[in-house]
Structures are given as C-alpha cells and as structure tokens.
Amino acid sequence: xxxxxxxPEEIELIDSGSGGGNGGRIPVPRRPxxxxxxxxxxxxxxxxxxxxxxxxMTGMTVALAGILMFFMALVSAYIVRKxxxxxxxxxxxxxxxLWLNTxxxxxxxxxxxxxxxxxxDRDDAGFRHWWRVTTALxxxxxxxxxxxxxxxxxxxxxxxxxxxxxxxxxxTAAHGLHLLGGLIALIAVDRMRHPRHLTLGTASEVAxxxxxxxxxxxxFLFLLLIVGR
Amino acid sequence: xxSQAHAxxxxxxxxxxxxxxxxxxxxxxxxxxxxxxxALTAVAVGIFLSVLMRLHLAWPTLHLPxxxxxxxxxxxxxxxxxxxxxxMIFFVLTTAPQSGFGNYFLPIQIGxxxxxxxxxxxxxxxxxxxxxVFMVGAFFVPGGAPLGGWTNYPPLxxxxxxxxxxxxxxxxFWLISISLFCLASLMGALNFIATxxxxxxxxxxxxxxxxxxxxxxxxxxxxxxxxxxLLAAGILLxxxxxxxxxxxxxxxxxxxxxxxxxxxGSPLLWQHLFWFFGHPEVYIAILPGMGVASHxxxxxxxxPVFGYKAMVYALCGIGxxxxxxxxxHMFVSGMSPYSGLAFSFLTLxxxxxxxxKTFNWLGTLWGGRIQFTTPMLYALGFVSLFVSGGxxxxxxxxxxxxxxxxxxxxxxxxxxLIMGVAAIFGIFxxxxxxxxxxxxxxxxxxxxxxxxxxxxxxxxxxxxxxHFIGIVGHPRRYADSTGVNYLATPLLHxxxxxxxxxxxxxxxxxxxxxxxxFWSLKFGAKASQNPWLATTLEWTIPSPPPHDNFGGxxxxxxxxxxxxxxxxxxDDFIPQNLTPAQAGQAR
Numbered sequence: 001x002x003x004x005x006x007x008p009e010e011i012e013l014i015d016s017g018s019g020g021g022n023g024g025r026i027p028v029p030r031r032p033x034x035x036x037x038x039x040x041x042x043x044x045x046x047x048x049x050x051x052x053x054x055x056x057m058t059g060m061t062v063a064l065a066g067i068l069m070f071f072m073a074l075v076s077a078y079i080v081r082k083x084x085x086x087x088x089x090x091x092x093x094x095x096x097x098l099w100l101n102t103x104x105x106x107x108x109x110x111x112x113x114x115x116x117x118x119x120x121d122r123d124d125a126g127f128r129h130w131w132r133v134t135t136a137l138x139x140x141x142x143x144x145x146x147x148x149x150x151x152x153x154x155x156x157x158x159x160x161x162x163x164x165x166x167x168x169x170x171x172t173a174a175h176g177l178h179l180l181g182g183l184i185a186l187i188a189v190d191r192m193r194h195p196r197h198l199t200l201g202t203a204s205e206v207a208x209x210x211x212x213x214x215x216x217x218x219x220f221l222f223l224l225l226i227v228g229r
Numbered sequence: 230x231x232s233q234a235h236a237x238x239x240x241x242x243x244x245x246x247x248x249x250x251x252x253x254x255x256x257x258x259x260x261x262x263x264x265x266x267x268a269l270t271a272v273a274v275g276i277f278l279s280v281l282m283r284l285h286l287a288w289p290t291l292h293l294p295x296x297x298x299x300x301x302x303x304x305x306x307x308x309x310x311x312x313x314x315x316x317m318i319f320f321v322l323t324t325a326p327q328s329g330f331g332n333y334f335l336p337i338q339i340g341x342x343x344x345x346x347x348x349x350x351x352x353x354x355x356x357x358x359x360x361x362v363f364m365v366g367a368f369f370v371p372g373g374a375p376l377g378g379w380t381n382y383p384p385l386x387x388x389x390x391x392x393x394x395x396x397x398x399x400x401x402f403w404l405i406s407i408s409l410f411c412l413a414s415l416m417g418a419l420n421f422i423a424t425x426x427x428x429x430x431x432x433x434x435x436x437x438x439x440x441x442x443x444x445x446x447x448x449x450x451x452x453x454x455x456x457x458x459l460l461a462a463g464i465l466l467x468x469x470x471x472x473x474x475x476x477x478x479x480x481x482x483x484x485x486x487x488x489x490x491x492x493x494g495s496p497l498l499w500q501h502l503f504w505f506f507g508h509p510e511v512y513i514a515i516l517p518g519m520g521v522a523s524h525x526x527x528x529x530x531x532x533p534v535f536g537y538k539a540m541v542y543a544l545c546g547i548g549x550x551x552x553x554x555x556x557x558h559m560f561v562s563g564m565s566p567y568s569g570l571a572f573s574f575l576t577l578x579x580x581x582x583x584x585x586k587t588f589n590w591l592g593t594l595w596g597g598r599i600q601f602t603t604p605m606l607y608a609l610g611f612v613s614l615f616v617s618g619g620x621x622x623x624x625x626x627x628x629x630x631x632x633x634x635x636x637x638x639x640x641x642x643x644x645x646l647i648m649g650v651a652a653i654f655g656i657f658x659x660x661x662x663x664x665x666x667x668x669x670x671x672x673x674x675x676x677x678x679x680x681x682x683x684x685x686x687x688x689x690x691x692x693x694x695x696h697f698i699g700i701v702g703h704p705r706r707y708a709d710s711t712g713v714n715y716l717a718t719p720l721l722h723x724x725x726x727x728x729x730x731x732x733x734x735x736x737x738x739x740x741x742x743x744x745x746x747f748w749s750l751k752f753g754a755k756a757s758q759n760p761w762l763a764t765t766l767e768w769t770i771p772s773p774p775p776h777d778n779f780g781g782x783x784x785x786x787x788x789x790x791x792x793x794x795x796x797x798x799x800d801d802f803i804p805q806n807l808t809p810a811q812a813g814q815a816r
Contacts, residue, residue: 051427052428054427055424058422059346059419062419062422062453063419066419066454066456069455069458070457070460071461073457073458073461073462074461074465081476084495086480087493088492088493159468159472159473159474160472163474163494170465170468174464
C-alpha cells in the first residue's frame with residue numbers, strides 16, 4: 001500500500017470576507033480538463049486527500065438544520081398542547097431574570113463578531129480578548145438560566161406542575177445543553193495551538209455561526225414563552 | 230502559530246494495531262462493514278422472532294421452548310411484534326442499506342478518500358451499537374420486552390408497568406435505545422450530506438453522480454430532518470414516564486382499576502410527531518434499494534439508466550412528498566375528513582414519481598443484453614416487490630378503504646412487501662454486487678441463485694395470502710383468534726399454516742446466504758478489479774480497496790455514471806475516469 005501523500009494546502013488563517021469564505025461553492029469543473037484533472041497524464045490526477053475548509057461550514061449548516069427540526073418539533077408540541085380544550089394549561093410568568101440573560105446572550109453575539117474582526121485584522125491578542133469575553137458572557141447566561149430555575153422552584157413551580165412549566169423547563173434545558181456544547185467549542189477554539197487540517201479561521205467561523213444560531217434560537221423561544229404563554 | 234500549521238492530509242497512514250484497524254476505526258470502509266455485520270446480527274434476531282410469531286399464529290397451542298410452561302402468552306406475542314418490528318426497521322432496514330453500503334461506497338463512488346468527518350462517523354456507529362445493546366437488553370430486564378409496537382403509542386407506552394409486564398424497564402430500554410439511534414443517525418446524515426456536497430472529485434458534477442449516491446444523499450436529508458423529530462418525541466415520552474409530565478397522557482385515565490395521575494395530554498400528539506418521522510423513515514428504508522436497483526439493472530442490461538435525470542428528480546420528489554403524507558397512518562384516529570382528503574391526495578401523488586421510477590427501470594431493461602447474475606436477479610426481484618407492494622398502497626391511501634383495512638393483515642402484507650422485503654432484496658442485490666469489491670472474492674453464484682429463487686417464491690407465498698385474510702377482516706396484532714366466529718373457518722386456518730410453512734422454508738433458505746457469505750470470505754474465487762465490467766469509480770481501484778481508496782491517485786471524472794454500449798467506443802463500458810482519448814471515442 002503506498003504511503004499517504006501530503007498535499008500542501010495554502011494555509012488559511014482567515015477566510016476571505018465574511019460568511020463562509022467561498023460560500024459553499026463547489027469547485028467542480030463542469031467540463032473535463034478545466035480543473036484539477038489533466039488530460040495528458042491519463043486523467044488519474046486532480047483529487048486530493050485533504051478535506052476542504054468549506055466542508056466544516058457545510059457540516060455545521062447541515063447540523064443546524066437537524067437541530068432546528070428538533071426544536072421545531074418541541075415548539076409544535078408546545079403550540080398543539082397549549083391549544084387542547086380541557087388541557088389544563090395555566091400560563092406561566094417567565095422569571096424576570098430572563099430579560100437580563102437575553103441581553104447577555106445578545107451581547108455575546110456582538111463580542112464574537114468583534115473577535116472575528118480582530119482575527120481578520122491579524123490581531124491575535126484582540127481576538128483572544130473578545131473570544132474570552134464571549135465565553136464569559138455565555139457562562140453568565142447559563143448561570144442566569146439556573147437562577148431562573150431556582151426562582152421557579154422557590155415559587156413551587158416544578159417540571160410536572162403544569163404543561164406550561166414542563167415546556168418551560170424543557171425549552172430552557174434543551175437550549176442550555178446546546179449552548180453548553182457551544183461553550184465547549186469556544187473553549188476548544190481558544191485552546192487550538194497547532195491546527196492541522198482545521199484552521200483557526202474556519203474553526204472560529206463555524207463556532208461563531210453556531211453561537212449566533214443559539215442566540216437567535218433563544219430569542220425565538222423567549223418570545224414564544226412570553227407572547228405565546 | 231500559522232507558520233507551523235501544515236494542512237495535514239485527511240487520511241493518514243493506515244493504522245496497524247488491531248483495535249484502531251478493526252474496532253475503533255475511522256476508515257469509512259471498516260465502519261461500513263461494521264454496520265453491515267450489525268445488521269446481519271439484527272436480521273438473524275428479527276427472523277427468529279418472526280418465525281416464533283408465525284408458529285404461534287398457525288398452532289396457538291403449540292409448545293415452544295423458552296416460554297414458561299411452553300405456551301406463549303398474549304403479552305409475549307405483543308412483545309415479539311414490537312421487537313421484530315423495531316429491530317427490523319431500525320437496525321436492519323435503516324442500518325444496512327444506508328449506513329452499511331452508503332458508508333462503504335459513497336466516498337469511493339464520488340472519488341473521496343473518506344467521509345468528511347471520520348471521527349463523527351466512528352461515533353455514529355458505536356452509538357448505534359450501544360443502541361442495539363439496549364434494544365436486545367430489553368428482553369432480559371424484569372418484565373421483558375415492551376408491548377407497544379414499533380410505533381409505541383401512548384398511553385400504553387407512557388404509564389409504566391401498570392399497562393403490562395414489558396412496559397416497565399423494557400419500555401424504558403426501548404426509548405433509550407431509539408433516542409440513541411436518533412443521535413447516531415443524525416451524525417451519520419450530517420456526514421453523508423457534507424461529504425457529497427464538498428468531497429466530490431473534480432468533474433464529478435451532481436448530474437454525474439451514480440444513482441446510488443443520489444439515493445444515499447436524499448435518504449440522508451430525510452434522516453436529518455426526521456430523526457430530530459423522533460428524538461424530541463422520545464424525550465417527551467420519557468418525561469411522561471419518568472417525571473410525571475402530561476404531554477401525551479390524558480386526564481382521568483383508569484388503567485387496571487387505578488386512576489392515573491396525569492392531566493390533559495393527548496396521545497394524538499405522539500402520533501403526529503411519530504409519523505412525521507415514521508413516514509420519511511419508510512423512504513429511508515427503501516430509497517437506497519432504489520438506487521442499488523437502478524445501478525445494478527443498468528450494469529447487467531449493458532445499457533445506460535433510462536431517463537437518468539428523471540430518476541434523480543423522482544428520488545427528490547419522493548423524498549419531498551414523503552414529508553407531507555404522515556397523516557395517512559392516522560386515518561382511523563378520528564381526524565377531520567378534510568385533512569384525510571388532503572393526506573390522501575398527497576399520498577396518491579407519490580404514485581407519480583414511483584411510476585416514473587418503475588417505468589424507467591423497465592425502460593432500462595428494454596432491448597438490453599441482460600445478464601442474469603445473482604445481483605441482477607435480486608434487482609429484478611426488487612422491482613417486482615416494489616410494484617406488488619406499491620399497488621396495495623394505492624388502496625390504503627384512500628381513507629374510506631383504509632378505515633376497513635387499517636387494522637387487518639392487509640396492511641401487514643402491504644408494508645412487508647414494499648418496505649420490508651423489497652428493501653431486503655435491495656440489500657441482497659447490493660451484497661452480491663459489491664461483495665467482490667469489499668472482500669476481494671466472488672460469492673458463489675449457484676448458491677446465490679438458489680437463495681434467490683427460494684426467497685423470491687417464499688416471500689410471495691408468505692405475504693400474498695396475507696392480503697386475502699386481511700380483506701376477510703382478520704385483525705392484525707392479535708395473538709390468537711380462537712373463538713372469533715367469522716375467523717373460525719378451516720380455510721383460514723389452512724392459510725395460516727401455509728404462510729407459516731412458507732416462512733419457515735424462507736427463513737431456513739437464509740442459511741444459504743449466511744453460509745455463502747462466510748464461506749466466500751475465505752474460499753471464494755479471487756475477484757478481479759472489475760468483475761462486472763462496470764463503470765463507476767469503485768471498479769477502477771483494487772479489490773479490496775487500499776486504505777485511502779485510491780492509493781494517492783485521486784481520480785478526475787469525465788463522464789456520466791452509466792456509459793454502457795456507447796456507439797463508437799472500444800468496449801461496451803466506459804469507466805467514469807477515462808478521458809475521451811482513452812475511451813477511444815472518435816470525437
């Protein structure tokens with residue numbers, strides 16, 4: 001078996017521009033010979049052993065579609081369950097600390113944008129600064145969610161008290177777990193020292209997209225819990 | 230830091246240790262085989278359970294080994310129904326054609342060294358494995374396996390032991406297993422989609438992908454959008470069971486003379502969530518088989534697939550419509566007739582892309598130089614079963630007819646032919662077709678043909694009579710119909726005995742397959758690089774393929790996937806990686 005070959009790839013610290021670099025375009029020549037393939041040497045060359053950086057963004061986009069379906073299933077269950085006649089639904093007043101938490105999370109989306117800008121400006125210290133601010137804001141958000149739970153528990157509102165409280169705990173827990181995953185990703189990106197096939201530029205971009213998505217998802221769920229209670 | 234960063238190749242040197250190479254491997258080929266062997270284990274369990282059920286249905290008083298007192302209780306029968314359905318649908322029909330063959334051949338057929346995310350791929354298999362352990366483990370917990378059917382409707386599934394022996398720990402194991410399976414399938418789908426989008430070889434445009442790749446891609450999209458919904462439903466049901474919530478359990482429910490402490494939930498909510506997953510799941514099972522059938526029919530007719538683009542659009546159309554017809558599983562749930570009408574029309578609409586596929590398969594065969602190899606026989610069998618099982622679907626798509634037939638054996642016959650046996654024939658066709666590539670040896674053709682004819686005739690003998698006893702009104706899921714007047718005719722008993730004998734013969738015939746499979750691994754004739762003279766990229770590399778698939782020489786693609794009998798070409802097939810000059814075409 002021949003040894004695996006190392007195909008040098010241009011080192012990509014920063015994506016060109018925002019939002020996906022090459023934007024998920026498929027660099028496939030439509031006609032033979034106008035791309036990697038070479039007619040003269042038998043046509044058996046041109047592919048590569050390396051994963052293109054855009055695959056990570058594709059993977060994240062696909063994963064977010066799956067996550068969105070998961071949450072939409074819960075949301076549709078919420079809407080249907082609330083609408084049942086004789087369903088015993090009692091509206092739940094969301095704890096007020098959620099407003100503060102929401103502001104924290106929105107701010108973290110802004111700071112992660114700052115971090116990405118610093119990275120584009122090749123300002124490594126600035127990148128790390130804003131990246132860690134984002135991580136801290138995320139941690140504060142999660143702590144705030146726990147405080148919200150504590151407030152409800154003190155008021156005697158538990159998971160099984162009412163369908164509205166069941167959904168409240170379920171939404172916050174499911175979102176919190178996903179955000180915890182995002183926090184782990186933020187920390188992992190911060191600790192990347194010797195990137196191999198995943199560059200820092202791609203890793204931070206993919207993590208940022210996930211973070212923004214979780215931010216937007218929370219705003220949606222929060223509005224649902226307030227307006228749709 | 231960037232100065233030291235080298236973009237490492239995706240696929241490193243081949244691992245040498247046993248554990249890295251065969252157990253916790255990140256090589257898509259090893260993972261594909263692992264999935265396949267898991268499915269083989271599961272199918273053996275599933276067949277065994279079905280034979281037990283058939284024995285009981287033909288001779289309800291027959292003493293069977295392994296049951297207390299030798300007799301099967303109605304609860305035990307229901308747990309066999311549940312576990313047979315669940316194991317077959319999740320761990321065989323979802324696992325083998327998509328995760329097994331898809332894992333092995335999708336990267337090779339698009340000219341990639343591996344999946345986009347090999348570690349996620351490995352995790353996907355091992356989570357599936359743990360899910361299978363939990364599923365089989367349900368047999369061995371106190372109370373035994375659950376009774377709720379593969380659809381697991383509450384309130385039966387939501388209340389715990391009070392509703393039956395298997396509804397305690399066994400049901401919890403079932404839900405944990407299915408939730409894990411959902412997670413694994415989501416990870417798998419993610420990999421399939423990202424790989425197909427971003428790792429194709431130069432020249433491998435979307436409309437040059439083999440139809441197998443298209444089928445795996447559409448299936449992965451269905452899995453991505455469907456399994457998350459089942460996961461959500463599973464979590465809600467676990468909470469109803471364990472945390473005292475009331476998502477699915479109505480108020481004032483009295484079970485075994487005790488009022489259940491729940492309020493205001495609805496079992497119909499589960500049905501909607503479940504079938505929003507469950508109907509796409511049917512296509513998850515059958516679409517890869519369609520891809521394989523197209524691929525094999527073209528290869529052994531020595532003709533291009535008739536209407537390649539129409540086949541692609543039909544696959545996408547079936548996948549799209551598959552998300553809008555879940556209500557046809559719920560016609561008897563008391564839904565509004567207007568909803569029923571909408572679901573009925575959308576269901577009938579699936580007949581259009583299905584007919585496009587069927588006629589294009591026939592068009593592919595028409596005028597071809599047909600070679601009746603074992604994989605070809607199974608592909609033809611697939612088309613036959615797809616038509617037989619599909620036609621009864623048109624009956625059931627109409628609410629007025631479904632109201633009568635829904636809880637009878639007619640439905641059992643329908644879904645076994647179309648999604649059970651047809652998908653299994655797709656798996657068999659793929660196995661006989663790709664075995665030489667996967668293991669470097671040919672399977673025995675004589676044994677293969679014998680296996681085909683017994684299985685083909687056998688499954689029709691099992692499931693055709695089932696339509697008739699369904700039309701007579703024989704209810705499904707019942708352990709025993711003794712004492713039901715209109716079913717107490719000698720003729721109906723003879724039909725049951727006939728089906729049971731057919732099932733036993735067919736089950737025994739599968740030993741031929743198992744023997745052929747394992748015997749050929751060791752003693753089969755050596756396979757050449759391209760024994761079927763086929764065109765796609767997997768046949769341009771050694772059998773079995775090297776660790777990174779292409780030995781460092783990653784291909785470029787110059788043509789479509791089915792260039793058989795091209796006028797003016799030297800051979801009757803042109804591999805996808807040949808340039809026009811190499812193919813000897815005068816152009």
